[in-house]
Amino acid sequence: AFALGVLKLGKAASGSKPYAKPTTINRPKDVEEARLLLPIVSEEQPIMEAIMLNPVVVICGETGSGKTTQVPQFLYEAGFGNPDSETPGMIGITQPRRVAAISMANRVAHELSLTSSQVSYQIRYDATVSSSTSIKFMTDGVLLRELATDFLLSKYSVVVIDEAHERSINTDILIGVLSRVIKLREEMWKEGKAGAKLLRLIIMSATLRVSDFVENKSLFPTPPPIVNVPARQHPVTIHFSRRTSPDYVTDAIKKACKIHARLPPGGILIFLTGQNEITADIEAEDMEIDLQDQAQLDSDFNENMGDADEHVLEGDLDEDIDQELGIDTEESEVPMHVVPLYSLLPSEKQMEVFKPPPANARLVVVATNIAETSLTIPGIKYVIDCGRAKERRYDVTNGIQTFQIDWISKASASQRAGRAGRTGPGHCYRLYSSALFENYFQQFSAPEILRAPIEGVVLQMKNMHIDTVVNFPFPTPPDRFALQQAEKVLTHLGALAKSTSPASNREMVDSQVTDLGRTMALFPLPPRFSRMLAAGQHHQCLPYIIAMVSIMSVGDPFLYEEAIQEGDSTQEDSEDISYLTNETVKAKEMRRLRRKEYFQSQHRHASLGNFTSDILKALSVVGAYEYQGGGVEFCSQHFVRFKAMEEIHKLRAQITNIMRLYFPETRAEFSAKLTPPNKIQVKVLKQLVAAAFIDQIAVRKDLTEHKGSSGGAQYSNSHSIPYRAMGISEDVFLHPSSVLSDRPPPDYIAFQEVVRTSRVFVKGLTTVNPAWLSSLGKSTLCTYSKPFKRTDGTLMITPRFGPEGWELPAVKAE
Ligand code: ADP
Numbered sequence: 065a066f067a068l069g070v071l072k073l074g075k076a077a078s079g080s081k082p083y084a085k086p087t088t089i090n091r092p093k094d095v096e097e098a099r100l101l102l103p104i105v106s107e108e109q110p111i112m113e114a115i116m117l118n119p120v121v122v123i124c125g126e127t128g129s130g131k132t133t134q135v136p137q138f139l140y141e142a143g144f145g146n147p148d149s150e151t152p153g154m155i156g157i158t159q160p161r162r163v164a165a166i167s168m169a170n171r172v173a174h175e176l177s178l179t180s181s182q183v184s185y186q187i188r189y190d191a192t193v194s195s196s197t198s199i200k201f202m203t204d205g206v207l208l209r210e211l212a213t214d215f216l217l218s219k220y221s222v223v224v225i226d227e228a229h230e231r232s233i234n235t236d237i238l239i240g241v242l243s244r245v246i247k248l249r250e251e252m253w254k255e256g257k258a259g260a261k262l263l264r265l266i267i268m269s270a271t272l273r274v275s276d277f278v279e280n281k282s283l284f285p286t287p288p289p290i291v292n293v294p295a296r297q298h299p300v301t302i303h304f305s306r307r308t309s310p311d312y313v314t315d316a317i318k319k320a321c322k323i324h325a326r327l328p329p330g331g332i333l334i335f336l337t338g339q340n341e342i343t344a345d346i347e348a349e350d351m352e353i354d355l356q357d358q359a360q361l362d363s364d365f366n367e368n369m370g371d372a373d374e375h376v377l378e379g380d381l382d383e384d385i386d387q388e389l390g391i392d393t394e395e396s397e398v399p400m401h402v403v404p405l406y407s408l409l410p411s412e413k414q415m416e417v418f419k420p421p422p423a424n425a426r427l428v429v430v431a432t433n434i435a436e437t438s439l440t441i442p443g444i445k446y447v448i449d450c451g452r453a454k455e456r457r458y459d460v461t462n463g464i465q466t467f468q469i470d471w472i473s474k475a476s477a478s479q480r481a482g483r484a485g486r487t488g489p490g491h492c493y494r495l496y497s498s499a500l501f502e503n504y505f506q507q508f509s510a511p512e513i514l515r516a517p518i519e520g521v522v523l524q525m526k527n528m529h530i531d532t533v534v535n536f537p538f539p540t541p542p543d544r545f546a547l548q549q550a551e552k553v554l555t556h557l558g559a560l561a562k563s564t565s566p567a568s569n570r571e572m573v574d575s576q577v578t579d580l581g582r583t584m585a586l587f588p589l590p591p592r593f594s595r596m597l598a599a600g601q602h603h604q605c606l607p608y609i610i611a612m613v614s615i616m617s618v619g620d621p622f623l624y625e626e627a628i629q630e631g632d633s634t635q636e637d638s639e640d641i642s643y644l645t646n647e648t649v650k651a652k653e654m655r656r657l658r659r660k661e662y663f664q665s666q667h668r669h670a671s672l673g674n675f676t677s678d679i680l681k682a683l684s685v686v687g688a689y690e691y692q693g694g695g696v697e698f699c700s701q702h703f704v705r706f707k708a709m710e711e712i713h714k715l716r717a718q719i720t721n722i723m724r725l726y727f728p729e730t731r732a733e734f735s736a737k738l739t740p741p742n743k744i745q746v747k748v749l750k751q752l753v754a755a756a757f758i759d760q761i762a763v764r765k766d767l768t769e770h771k772g773s774s775g776g777a778q779y780s781n782s783h784s785i786p787y788r789a790m791g792i793s794e795d796v797f798l799h800p801s802s803v804l805s806d807r808p809p810p811d812y813i814a815f816q817e818v819v820r821t822s823r824v825f826v827k828g829l830t831t832v833n834p835a836w837l838s839s840l841g842k843s844t845l846c847t848y849s850k851p852f853k854r855t856d857g858t859l860m861i862t863p864r865f866g867p868e869g870w871e872l873p874a875v876k877a878e
């Protein structure tokens with residue numbers, strides 16, 4: 065434990081001007097006027113005073129109050145980030161989302177009339193940072209990786225952790241690590257070390273729920289002060305629905321059309337759960353606009369609805385009105401200007417929401433919960449809230465993921481409603497009943513660290529030499545079991561090893577990062593993927609491996625027909641596929657192309673044989689895409705996601721750069737085109753996949769049942785054939801999206817993920833030869849026995865995983 069005393073900065077801190085050398089700035093006139101209206105601007109003095117007097121300050125303010133755009137400007141104006149001031153280091157601001165990092169950097173540069181290198185951003189693929197950078201927006205992952213090479217963050221004078229209320233894993237970890245970094249910087253400063261400067265930490269939250277940060281003694285022994293920015297929120301009338309209809313997408317469209325037809329001007333913001341719904345909604349919009357036939361532009365109605373005080377209305381006012389009036393009236397002449405907003409939408413398109421709609425048109429934004437707190441859309445008067453959000457759930461005991469649409473928290477619902485009251489009194493239409501809200505909505509949603517895999521963060525922490533992860537000051541500590549599990553996986557991958565120093569209590573020996581682990585931590589990728597990169601430099605395989613891990617981290621680029629996608633929403637938040645119009649053609653083509661062998665058709669020579677791996681299949685489509693010069697055309701012909709292909713391309717280039725930088729001996733060169741791998745390379749690639757997923761191997765169940773089965777030959781395809789997978793007590797099945805799913809079922813497979821939909825499915829499959837496993841397993845804690853002969857003449861292999869023995873039943877060797 066350490067104590068953080070309140071830091072008095074002597075003379076500089078006293079008086080009305082707590083900073084010595086402010087920087088002069090020159091804002092455009094319109095910006096100057098607009099910012100005066102932001103609630104946070106009148107709080108500049110108390111905020112800056114708190115920052116100058118305390119190492120850590122928490123700022124709470126409603127979304128749209130000006131935190132993200134203004135606090136960096138306060139700091140800049142006070143001299144932070146100015147090389148000639150007392151606080152020359154950069155102002156760093158973290159964002160959980162890439163979009164927000166880019167758009168906020170642009171906005172602040174514009175407001176300060178500075179260049180994009182003075183106010184820059186850095187995200188995974190892209191950066192505008194230079195030596196003249198004063199303010200740097202970045203994703204939280206970027207700052208975490210910087211900590212590994214410079215734990216003191218010596219380039220920064222202040223770090224702002226934005227959107228802390230979202231409680232993303234990275235944000236939580238950053239707050240924990242930074243609580244130590246500011247302490248170290250303070251000690252060095254007190255000791256008078258040459259060049260030592262204080263580091264300040266600002267935590268910004270859109271909600272008042274900050275007790276996990278301020279009341280957590282292991283994090284901050286002296287509770288940091290909280291500055292509350294008074295809300296300048298107009299009243300928002302909440303309308304619950306009488307019933308909760310399951311078809312909220314249709315309901316949302318209808319409601320939007322009604323509002324448009326009947327209610328005074330003002331933007332409409334619709335919250336749906338994911339991009340698929342959003343594109344569907346927009347397609348349906350043309351059709352549903354006919355609903356305006358029933359429209360009503362009644363002045364009494366407007367008076368009724370317009371400026372009501374804040375109160376909650378039971379029942380659906382629209383329905384009441386329908387019943388009361390029950391008449392058709394004139395149609396609204398004004399068009400709707402419908403704009404989608406979701407995280408993977410290209411940023412130019414995202415910026416559309418900030419542009420005023422065409423003259424006379426009503427802005428309708430259809431968004432995921434990205435619009436809940438991080439982006440404030442101007443001019444919204446009506447909010448339609450479906451009450452649901454898509455969440456990834458992860459079961460730490462067996463790694464099974466589910467993508468579920470679930471009710472949001474009460475806190476989220478009120479955030480969503482609040483979006484309607486930014487510019488004037490507004491209305492929020494909740495497409496669910498108040499009974500449901502009261503009985504089923506949690507007060508707050510759980511921090512991400514309690515519901516996601518944490519191998520990645522554990523590796524990052526170990527790489528910062530935080531070895532005793534259980535003692536780390538987490539704002540909310542993860543489950544102990546989850547931590548152990550993460551350490552186990554990292555140990556299997558060879559990233560961690562128990563230290564050899566003798567210790568009295570064996571259990572207390574903490575594992576430490578290995579050389580391999582250090583290498584792995586250099587890549588902005590999950591540990592399994594970086595394991596493949598770190599190990600895969602033989603047989604000229606590197607370009608393929610770079611492409612494969614890029615594909616795996618971007619996600620499956622293929623689109624699937626409905627039947628396969630059903631109940632499985634891993635393709636959520638993908639991209640605009642509206643260019644695929646004809647449904648039947650779409651489904652048929654998808655089915656045909658699912659088995660297509662891309663390399664063969666492109667190169668007419670060496671082939672991958674029949675695909676025995678989903679990732680090799682994806683590799684081939686990336687090869688073909690680049691060979692043909694890319695483009696939307698290719699994607700619509702081959703049913704792959706354009707945006708995924710573009711991201712894969714970028715990530716390949718970026719990983720190649722990292723390889724060149726840290727491993728010049730690999731002579732990694734980026735060439736977008738890939739020639740088909742030869743037979744040996746294919747084998748090596750599959751072995752690398754097996755090594756990366758060495759603890760995720762499944763075997764066909766009949767092979768484990770010792771009854772002299774005749775193997776796979778009896779099956780024509782793999783549907784409904786149960787498999788046994790390590791660490792999972794239930795039977796698992798091959799996911800229908802896999803290339804392996806309609807051919808004879810293989811004996812052994814490595815799988816990338818497990819999802820529960822109608823069944824427990826394994827996805828991202830690669831067939832493996834069990835004879836590989838014993839040698840691949842050696843480099844990790846996993847050991848496979850040498851094949852041995854049984855009395856009936858069959859060859860057996862017994863895989864064992866670690867001392868705890870995640871055991872797979874003995875199986876027949878090939
Ligand atoms: P907070 O971080 O407290 O949610 P912001 O600083 O993001 O608030 O937003 C303050 C104001 O700046 C909002 O009214 C928002 O609409 C406006 N704003 C933010 N980005 C842009 C932009 N790119 N263009 C125009 N206005 C913007």
Ligand code: MG
Pocket residue numbers: 128131132133226437438
């Ligand atoms: Mg913000």
